[in-house]
Amino acid sequence: MRSLCTWILVAAMVGLLGTAGPEAQEIKGPIKIVVPYPAGGGSDVVARLIADKLKDALGQAVIVENKPGAGGRIGTEYVKGQPADGSVMLVVNPALFVVAPVVFSKLAYDPETDFAPVSVIQQYQFCVSVPAASTIGDVKALIDWIKKNPNQANFGSPAAGSLPHFFGLMIAKTAGVEMVHSSYNGSGPLVTALIGGQIPIGVDAYDAQSAYHPDKIRILATAGTARKSSDIPTFIEQGFPEIEGVGWNAIVVPAKTPKPVIAKLSAAIAQAVRTPDVAEKIRGLGSDPVGTTPEEAAAVFKKDRERWVPIIKASGFKAE
Amino acid sequence: MELLSNLALGFQTAVSPMNLLYCLVGALIGTLIGVLPGIGPVQTIAILLPTTFALPPVSALIMLAGIYYGAQYGGSTTSILVNVPGEASSVVTCLDGHQMARQGRGGAALTIAALGSFVAGCFATVVLALLAVPLAELAFRFGPAEYFSLMVFGLVGSVVLASGSLIKAVGMIVVGLLLGMVGTDVTSGAHRFTFGIPELADGVGFVSLAMGLFGICDIITSLEKREKRDILKSRLTGFWLSRRELREAAPAVVRGTLLGSLLGILPGGGAIISSFTAYMIEKKSSRRPESFGKGNICGVAGPESANNAAAQTSFVPLLTLGIPPNVVLAMMAGAMMIHGIQPGPRVITSNPALFWGVIVSMWVGNLMLILLNLPLIGIWVRLLTVPYRLLYPAILVFCCIGLYSVNNNTFDIGLTALCGLLGYGLHKLECEPAPLILGFVLGPMMEENLRRAMLLARGDPSVFFTRPLSLAFLVLALLLLIAVALPGIRRGRDKAFTE
Known part of the structure; x- marks a missing residue:
């Protein structure tokens, strides 16, 4: 039934476009956006929002396929072997493209040689927070507290080897203090522990914590160059210019995809992301819509490798 | 007022x-x-999520919530009739429910499961309406030490799940811990x-393990025997309960409901722990x-009421705090966010119609x-009259579809086949799979919380004894252990088993 609908849709699209003249970079449909995580998660929702708009821009049926498993590595490896003609795209993030190559000795893909960047679709900030009952009011007070209470200086992150984990280490390293890391099984358990006072410091993406600020927890700082919320200053404003970093979701394709095809996809994606209703929904998820060119995406990947790899290596973290 | x-x-x-x-x-x-064995609420809600984007948020949440608690009702059906637990929380229903079906009382088992679920559902709705906010605070009292002690209590208690040798039950728990x-x-x-795979x-999938150990294993062992359909001869239409059964089951429903309402609030395995504990x-x-x-009908009534009550009160942390306690509710949180409603403490005040509408809709x-x-029970029971040569291939096909849809990956199907063989081996050795499942579910949570508690306390184990809730669970576990180990009682227990 579903495939029938798809075919009717495809046929209708082809019929409509038949008169549009020969396109230099025709992409054979239907186009797949592979999300290497289960349906319903953050990157899945964004992929579905974009897929809806790409349909019209590319004149093809665009479907989202979930290939979850092994923290996204199964889906990533799957797309590596798919046709490089623009018909299969993949949603990736720093965990897959920056952290995994450092912490896995045998990784089935190489982010730099197996894939070509298309566009960064959204960015999200990290933040550091404390329970609302805590007396700590800003980052300086937090650092002082850590120095005075080395036995209680624990920080929680949503997962071991996640970017918030390494962001916590970045804070400790920059401030010259030591914190013990405890990973939780996701953002929900972390915020529960934080509200209940089971752990004194939490580090996570801003959108995972913003709903509880300021009634249940206090967000001390966000990690972007500009404020995310008018009442929460950035680390930079609080005198820590080195503490900066954002996470992102980006679209990539298999490496051998022709340049003109990538350009066409990138333009369509950037346009989709900037459509007012899509942009509004992405903001509603707590992140910022971006929509870059392939070159800008490559620059983001490179900059983040330079930023995070030394911290990850220094932590000695290994997944195997 | x-x-x-x-x-x-x-x-x-x-009621619009x-x-x-x-x-x-x-x-x-x-x-x-x-x-349908294998296809659970997680996959269904995932597939249907995008279609709810077009609905008003209240309708979307009402529908998604309906899928969730509806699945708790339906899940008991396969557990009872074909011994395939669709979800972790209906594993214990297999133990006595399927035995009832084999004795021709499948209809009665389904009826008590439905009635128990209904009572539990109604009660849990009242609990949600009255106590949502104060109950939510309970979740915050549970730190790593409390969780660890609760799991210890659960594991010690799980030996009663076995109806055979005590040593074998302990052995199965250890195997479950290892698989976990x-x-x-x-x-x-x-x-x-992980052997580089x-x-x-992500670990051994729960669905694969449960389906293999119960459903697939059941099919293999049945093939060994000649087709014997006693079920047909007995009262197929008798799906109403006898007065004695009703009298026995009613208190079990009440106990299960209370237990489930309370434990459902805990993030993590609320529904699972409550059904196991209810059975215990x-x-x-x-x-x-x-x-x-x-x-025994109480073995169906208690756990079925408990898991339904727990499924419903698990909405407490989501609706009052915005914290999803399990995967299904995490997807509902996603649905709320898509509609521009930030799940969190402000939902009650900012969207009262949504909050109370969803509660009443339950x-x-x-x-x-x-x-x-209730009318469907008659039809479901007729399913048992389908000859095995048709029923078994159908079950296998549905299992495969369900398994594939979990991760869009054939690996899970192969893993389930292996688990089926493991289950067959255990069956031949007369080892029971239920304690294994509990060890498998509780083990990883127990380890995670033990290590977190020790890490946060800088290696000081006194943290388990100085926190009152944690101490209470440990004392309860100790009492249970003494009850099992005391020679006098133990003789009674062994005697009970040999009977």
Whole structure:
């Protein structure tokens, strides 16, 4: 039934476009956006929002396929072997493209040689927070507290080897203090522990914590160059210019995809992301819509490798 | 009186024709996917999530919630009739429910499961309406030490799940713990026992394990025997309960409901722990503990009421705090965010119609479910009259579809086949799979919390004894252990088993 609908849709699209003249970079449909995580998660929702708009821009049926498993590595490896003609795209993030190559000795893909960047679709900030009952009011007070209470200086992150984990280490390293890391099984358990006072410091993406600020927890700082919320200053404003970093979701394709095809996809994606209703929904998820060119995406990947790899290596973290 | 006006607002929202329709659709889909082995509410909600984007947020949530608790109803059907637990929380229903079906009392088992679920659903709705906010605070009292001690209590108690040798039950728990170790270690992020297979990085799938150990294994063992259909000869249509059964089951329903309402609030395995604990309480408090595992109706009534109550009160942390306690509710949180509603403490004040509408719709949905399910029981039971040569291939096909849809990966199907062989081996050795499942579920949580508690306390184990809640669970576990180990009592226990 579903495939029938798809075919009717495809046929209708082809019929409509038949008169549009020969396109230099025709992409054979239907186009797949592979999300290497289960349906319903953050990157899945964004992929579905974009897929809806790409349909019209590319004149093809665009479907989202979930290939979850092994923290996204199964889906990533799957797309590596798919046709490089623009018909299969993949949603990736720093965990897959920056952290995994450092912490896995045998990784089935190489982010730099197996894939070509298309566009960064959204960015999200990290933040550091404390329970609302805590007396700590800003980052300086937090650092002082850590120095005075080395036995209680624990920080929680949503997962071991996640970017918030390494962001916590970045804070400790920059401030010259030591914190013990405890990973939780996701953002929900972390915020529960934080509200209940089971752990004194939490580090996570801003959108995972913003709903509880300021009634249940206090967000001390966000990690972007500009404020995310008018009442929460950035680390930079609080005198820590080195503490900066954002996470992102980006679209990539298999490496051998022709340049003109990538350009066409990138333009369509950037346009989709900037459509007012899509942009509004992405903001509603707590992140910022971006929509870059392939070159800008490559620059983001490179900059983040330079930023995070030394911290990850220094932590000695290994997944195997 | 504020409660009354709130409930009135909820009724206004929930019984609007459109929301009634979505509630029915959700409950119906939920029942269906609950009945189909393998396809659970997680996959269904994932698939349907995008279609709810176009609905008003209240209708979307009412439908998704309907799928969730509808699946709890339907899930017991396959557990009872074909011994395939669709979800972790219905594993214990297999133990006595399927035995009842084999004795021709499948209809009665389904009826008590539905009635128990209904009572539990109604009670849990009231709990949600009255106590949502104060109850939410309970979750915060549970730090790593409390969780660890609760799990210890659960594991010690799980030996009563076995109706055979004590040594074998303990052995099975240990095997379950070992299987639970496979995958990524939460504390360090290291891969354990994955043998370089990326699919194993997430651990052995629960659905694969439960389906293999129960359903697939059951099919293999049945093929050994000649087709014997006693079920046909006995009262196929007798799906109403006898007076004695009703008298026995009623207190079990009440106990299960209370337990489930309380434990459902805990993030993590609320529904699972509550169904196992309910079974444990029924067996321990019964005057005929030896009849458990052989078709005791309390073994169905208690856990089924508990898991339904827990499924409903698990909405407490989501609706009051925005914290999803399990995967299904995490997806509902996603649905709320897509509609521009930030799940969190402000939902009650900023969207009262949504909050109370969803709560009241649960009661409405439970009513629909019982009206829907009681007449269906007669039809479900007829399923047993289908010859095995047709029924088994059909079950296998549905299992494969369900398994594939979990991760869109064939690996899970192969893993299930292996688990089926493991189950067959255990069956030949007369080892029971239920304690293994509990060890598998509780083990990783127990380890995670033990290590977190020790890490945060800088290696000081006194943290387990100085926190009152944690101490209470440990004392309870110790008492239970003494009860099992005391020679006098133990003789009684062994005697009970040999009978």
